[in-house]
Amino acid sequence: MSTLETTGGLETATATREITLAQAIREALAEEMRRDPRVFILGEDIAEAGHPFKVLTGLVEEFGPQRVLDTPISEAGFTGIAVGAAMTGMRPVIDIMFGDFIGLTMDQMVNQAAKIHYMSGGKWKAPLVMRTTLGATRRSAAQHSQSLHAWFCHIPGLKVVMPSTPYDAKGLLKSAIRDDNPVVFFEDKMMYRLKGPVPEEDYTIPLGVADIKREGSDITIIATSSMVQVALGAASLLEENGISAEVVDPRTLWPLDEKTLVDSAKKTSRVIVVDEGYGRYGVTAEIASVIQENAFFDLEAPVKRMGAMHVPIPFSPPLEDVTVPNEKTVAEAASAMCGVK
C-alpha cells in the first residue's frame, strides 16, 4: 500500500526494499539490541512464541532469554520492573500485547515512569519504551480492539508515538529506544502485514516531526496510525472528484509538531482530523483545538473530527465496521467540506 510518494524522502535512499511493518519493528529492536547491550525486551509470550502477532520472531534466538524475557501475565508488575530497571541504567522495551491492557499498567506509567524525573528534581530518569497495539476491525470485541493512546497523551512526562508506515515505524522506534524518557509506541495490529519501502542502512526519525504523506491544496486530512492509510485512500477517491487532499501524519502525538499541522491548515483552509481513538476528549479534539487556535482566520470551515464512535467496540462485523472511519466516510466528509457532492 505504502509507496515512495507517500512515505516521503525515500527516493534518495540507496538500498531500499519492501518489508512489512512487523519486520520493521523487529529490525528496529534487533539493531538497537545489537548497538546497546542495555536494551532488553520483556512481555508475555515474546520469546519462543515470538508474540501472538509474530512480530518478535527470531529475537530470542539471537539475543537469548536473558534479553528477551517471557513474563508472567502481570502487566502492572513487569511494567513496574521496567521502570526500576530503566532508572538504574537499563533500556527496557516492554510489550503490552493488546492496547486494551494498558489499564493494568496505568499506575506504573502515570504515577511512576512519567513523574520520577520531575518529582526528583531531574535526578532520576526512566528511559523505557512501552510497545502496544491499537485498532478495531479484527473481530476481537470490546476488550481487544480499543485505541486508547489519548490516555497517555494527557500525562506530562510521557511521549506518544503513532507510526503509520514500515519506514516510520522503524525510524521512530529506534529514536524511542534512544530517548531518555518513557515513550509509549502504538502499533496498529491491522497494519503488521502492511508493506513499504525501508532502507537497509541505519536511520532514525526524530520524535516530534510530522510528515506530509501526500501534498494537496484543497483540504488537509490530519491522520494518525491506521487512519493515515485510510486518509490516503480517501485522498485517491477525492482526486477522482477533482479535490486535492493533503494528508499530514503527526507521527508523534507528544511531542506534537504543531507548526507543520498549522501550516498545512493555513495552506488548504479546510481540515479534517482522523484518529481511531474515541473522539470525545480525544486526540481529534486536541488537534482541532490546535488548528483553531493558530489558523482560525485562515479557515473556510470549522475543523471536522472523525474518530471511533462512542460505543464499546462491538463483535459482530456489520456493527464493528461502522464504529471507525473508513476511506469512504472520510472522502464523503471531505467532499462536503469542499462543497462537492
Add this chain to the structure above:
Amino acid sequence: MTTAVNPSKTDARTGAELHLHMYRRMMMIRLFEEQVNDLYTRALMPGLAHLYIGEEAVAVGVCEALRPDDYITSTHRGHGHCLAKGAAVDLMFAELLGKEVGYCKGKGGSMHIADPATGNLGANAIVGGSTGIATGAAFTAQRLGTGQVAVCFFGEGALGQGVLYEVMNMAALWKLPVIYVCENNMYNEYTHFSETTAGDILARGPAFGVHSEQVDGQDVRAVYASAKKLVERARAGEGPALLLVNTYRYHGHHVGDVSREYYRSKQEEQQWKTDRDPLRIMGDWLTSQGLADRAALEKIHDEVKVEIDSAVQFALAAPYPSSDKVDQDVYA
C-alpha cells in the same frame, strides 16, 4: 517467628562503634520528625507530613546492613528511610519546605525524597507503588553483575496491593536480589490491619518460594541482624526475601490525625512508648553492656539536636524556586 542471631556474631563492624552509630541514627530520625511536627503545627511546612516516630529501628537496622550503592525505595512515611540511607538533614528539611536547594528542587516534597547519591530511588506516595521499581533495580544489579541489592520498604497497607505479589513472583522466578521489608505498624491509615489482612502475612512469601522471616521492629540490633543475613543471601545470588518487621506508629497517619480514639486507645499508644520504644531499648542495652553511660547518650541527643536546629534554620532561610522553574525537568 525466626529468632534473630546475635549481631555481634555476624557483623564485621562489631563493637561500640556500630551500636552507638545506630543509636545516633535513630536519634537523628526521632528529632528530625519531632522538628517536622513542630514546623507543621506552626504552619511553616506546607502539605502533608507522615511521621516515622516509633519505627526508627526498622529503617536504621535495615539500612546499616546495606552498602552505600545499594538501592532503597521508600514510602509516604519515608523520612526515616531516606535519613537512614544517608540523606543530609539540611537538604531534607529544605525539600520538605519546598525550597530550591532541597533534594528535588522543591518539586517532590515530603513524600518524594529521591537521591541517586545515596541509592534512594525515591519515596512514593502510592501505597505499594515502588515495589516494581525496587524489583527492577534488583534486575539491573543482577544483569550488570554489580553485586548491589535493592530494599523495598512498604507498610502493611501495601499487602492489599496486587502489584506486590506480581513482582514478588517475578523476583522469585528470576532470583533477583531484592528484599521486601514489610513494616507492620498495625494501621492502614485509620484502620487496624486485622480488618484488612486475611490469613498469615508471613506465609505470603513462601507461597512464591520467597524466603521469609519476621523480626521485632523495636530492637534495632535484631532488625540489623536479620537484614544483614538477608542482604548477604541476596548478594550471593540466593534470591529475594520478605522481612516482616513488627513495629508501631506513635503518631497519627499524618500530623493532622490527632483524634485517634475511634481506631486505637491512648492506653495502647502509651504502652508502646513506655515498653517498646526503640531508642529506650537500644539505650538500655548500650548502658547495660557498658558501651555508653547516660551522659554519653545525652551527649548524642544534644549533638544531634544542634545539627537538626542548624539544618532547620538553613532550610527556613533558603529561597523558594522561582516560578519559571515550574516546567523544567518534565522531560529528560
